[in-house]
Amino acid sequence: MSARSLRDEIQEVAAQYPQSRSAMLPALRLAQEGHGGWLPPEAFREVGEALGLTPAYCKSVASFYDMFHLKPVGRHLVEVCTNVSCALVGAQQVLEGFQRELGVGAGETTEDGEVTLRTIECLGGCGWATIVAIDEHYRTHVSPDDVPGIVQELRRGS
Amino acid sequence: MAAELQKIVLAGADDRDLTRLAEYEAIGGYRALQKARALAPSAVIDELNASELRGRGGAFFATGRKWSFVPKPDQNPNPHYLVVNADESEPGSFKDNEIMARVPHRFLEGCLITAHAVESKSVFIYIRGEYTGPYEVLVAALEELHARPDLRGEVTIVLHRGAGAYICGEETALLESLEGKRGQPRTKPPFPAIQGLYASPTVVNNVETLATVPPIVELGGAEYAKLGVENSRGTRVVSISGHVANGGNYEIPNGMSLRGLIYDLGGGIPNGRELKAVIPGGSSTAILRGDEIDVGYDFDSLLGLNTAMGSAGVVAIDDRCCMVQLGIRVSEFYEHESCGKCTPCREGTRWMTQILRRLEAGEAIQGELDLLLDVCDRINGKCLCPLGETAAVAVASYVDKFRPEFQRHVDEGGCPFGDSSPLDHVMAPVAQHTHSPTATVPA
Numbered sequence: 360m361s362a363r364s365l366r367d368e369i370q371e372v373a374a375q376y377p378q379s380r381s382a383m384l385p386a387l388r389l390a391q392e393g394h395g396g397w398l399p400p401e402a403f404r405e406v407g408e409a410l411g412l413t414p415a416y417c418k419s420v421a422s423f424y425d426m427f428h429l430k431p432v433g434r435h436l437v438e439v440c441t442n443v444s445c446a447l448v449g450a451q452q453v454l455e456g457f458q459r460e461l462g463v464g465a466g467e468t469t470e471d472g473e474v475t476l477r478t479i480e481c482l483g484g485c486g487w488a489t490i491v492a493i494d495e496h497y498r499t500h501v502s503p504d505d506v507p508g509i510v511q512e513l514r515r516g517s
Numbered sequence: 518m519a520a521e522l523q524k525i526v527l528a529g530a531d532d533r534d535l536t537r538l539a540e541y542e543a544i545g546g547y548r549a550l551q552k553a554r555a556l557a558p559s560a561v562i563d564e565l566n567a568s569e570l571r572g573r574g575g576a577f578f579a580t581g582r583k584w585s586f587v588p589k590p591d592q593n594p595n596p597h598y599l600v601v602n603a604d605e606s607e608p609g610s611f612k613d614n615e616i617m618a619r620v621p622h623r624f625l626e627g628c629l630i631t632a633h634a635v636e637s638k639s640v641f642i643y644i645r646g647e648y649t650g651p652y653e654v655l656v657a658a659l660e661e662l663h664a665r666p667d668l669r670g671e672v673t674i675v676l677h678r679g680a681g682a683y684i685c686g687e688e689t690a691l692l693e694s695l696e697g698k699r700g701q702p703r704t705k706p707p708f709p710a711i712q713g714l715y716a717s718p719t720v721v722n723n724v725e726t727l728a729t730v731p732p733i734v735e736l737g738g739a740e741y742a743k744l745g746v747e748n749s750r751g752t753r754v755v756s757i758s759g760h761v762a763n764g765g766n767y768e769i770p771n772g773m774s775l776r777g778l779i780y781d782l783g784g785g786i787p788n789g790r791e792l793k794a795v796i797p798g799g800s801s802t803a804i805l806r807g808d809e810i811d812v813g814y815d816f817d818s819l820l821g822l823n824t825a826m827g828s829a830g831v832v833a834i835d836d837r838c839c840m841v842q843l844g845i846r847v848s849e850f851y852e853h854e855s856c857g858k859c860t861p862c863r864e865g866t867r868w869m870t871q872i873l874r875r876l877e878a879g880e881a882i883q884g885e886l887d888l889l890l891d892v893c894d895r896i897n898g899k900c901l902c903p904l905g906e907t908a909a910v911a912v913a914s915y916v917d918k919f920r921p922e923f924q925r926h927v928d929e930g931g932c933p934f935g936d937s938s939p940l941d942h943v944m945a946p947v948a949q950h951t952h953s954p955t956a957t958v959p960a
Binding site for chain 2: 375376377378381382383384385419424425426441442443446447448450451454464465466477479481482484486487488496497
C-alpha cells in the first residue's frame, strides 16, 4: 500500500471523530494491514503524519495493545485461548497439537514465514471452548484432533 | 425454583433471523423507539428507574440513576455522548458476543432510546478488537439503519474497534482508549457523566443493559420489575462454561438457583465427575465450593456468600482440578492485563504468580502462604481501578475455600494433583513474552 492512500484512508476514518486522535486504533490497524501484519518503524511515521502526532506517541499507544505486532509475524496468525474455561476442557493439548504440527513454540513463527502461533487471553467464547482464532476468525469446540486439518487448510490457502 | 428460560433480551432470536432489520420490525422492533421519542427524556428515565434495571457489565449500578447524573444541555453546553462498552473480556463471560451477533437491532434500538433519554446525538460503540463476528453483524445492521432516517433520526453511531486490552472494559480506560491513548484508567471523580469523552458529559453503558432498554420501554418499567427478585429485577443472560455438558448463554429471571443453572440448563458435570468449585460471575469474582450452589443467582444472595454475579460468567470446575493451578492461571491473566499505572497492581499480580508457582513446584515454605494473602491484602483498595483488587480477591478466595489443598502443596513438597488436573502447565500469554523483571520475591 502506498503511504499516500493509507493517509487518505486514515483521514477518512478520523473524520468520524470530533478529535482526530481518536482514530489512533483504527489507523494503526490499517497501517498493520498495509505492512504485512505488523508495524515497522515507518508505519508509526505514516500514522503520525496522517493524524498530526509524533511517531513515538503512536508507538507508545501501539505497544499497549495485544493485537498490534511490533515485530514481523507470519502470513497467518493462529491464536489459542488458554484462559480458564478453555484450559479446563483441554486448550493446552490443542496448543501442543499446533506446536507439533507447525514445529514451532508459542510466540514463534514457522521458518517459511507462513504461520505465527501464540496463546491469547480469553476470547469471549468460553462456552464453546476451546476457542482458536485463525486470522482473527473464531473456530469453536476445537479439539487436538482438529489441528492437522486446520493447519492443512492454512497451508493450502496460502 | 425450576430452571426455566425467560427471554427478554434474546426474545424471538430462535425463530427468526433478527440480524435483519425487516425481521426485527416484523416482531415489533423499533416500536419502543417511537414510543420513547414521543416522551420527554425525563419520562424515559422515569421508566428506567421504575424498572430497577441495574447495569449488566458487572458493576450493577442503577441504569436510570446513571442517566439522571448527566447534566441537561442548558447546564453543560458541551456535546453529550453515549459510549457503549462492548469490550467484553471477562474470562467466563461471552454474553455480549451472542447478543450483538443475534439481536443487533434490539441493541441498536436501545442505543437510540438511550441517546434520546440523555439528549445525545453521538454514540460510540467500543467493541473489543477480537470480536470480528459480532463486528461484521453490527456493520451490516448499521448499514440497514443508515438507510432509515426515520429510525436513525439525527443520531450518528460510530463503531470503534479495540485492539486487545482487558483493561479497556473499565469505563475510564475505555474513554482514554477511545481518545487515542493507552488504555489506562483515570482518577474518579470526576465521573464520566460529568467529564467523560473529550471532558464532556458521557454515559457509558454495557451492551446487555442497552439491549434491555427497548423491552423495558415496551413493557413499561413497572411490568419489567415484576420479573426477578428484589434488588435484581428482570432477566440476565448468563454465560455457562467449563465442566458442564452444555456450555452456552442462557437468559434467566434473576434469582434462579445456581444449581439449576449448572445442572438443568448446563446439563451437569460430564464424565461422571463431581463439581468441586464454581466461579459465579467471571474470573474477577470470589469462588464458591461445589456444595455452595443452593443459592439464588442474584445480587443479594451471592453477596451473602461474599461473592457476586459480576458479568454473569459461571465457570464449573470438576474434582480433578488443582486450585493452586487455577490460582496461577488467573493470576497470570491479571498480571498480563495490568495496565501498569498503579504499583500495587503492577507488582502485586507478579508477586502473586511467583508465589503460586513456588507453591505448585513444592518450593514454598509455610510463610509464603501467608505472604500470598499479605500481597493480596496490599493490593486491595490501593489502586485507581478494580483490576488488581479483583485478582487479589479471587486468588484469596481460592486459599480461603480450599486452604487444606494449599497446605498440602507445602507439606508434601509439591502438587498432589499433578498432570491429572486439566490446569497443569497451561501456557499463558504472559509466559510467552520476553520480560525484563522489575522485582522478584525475596527468598
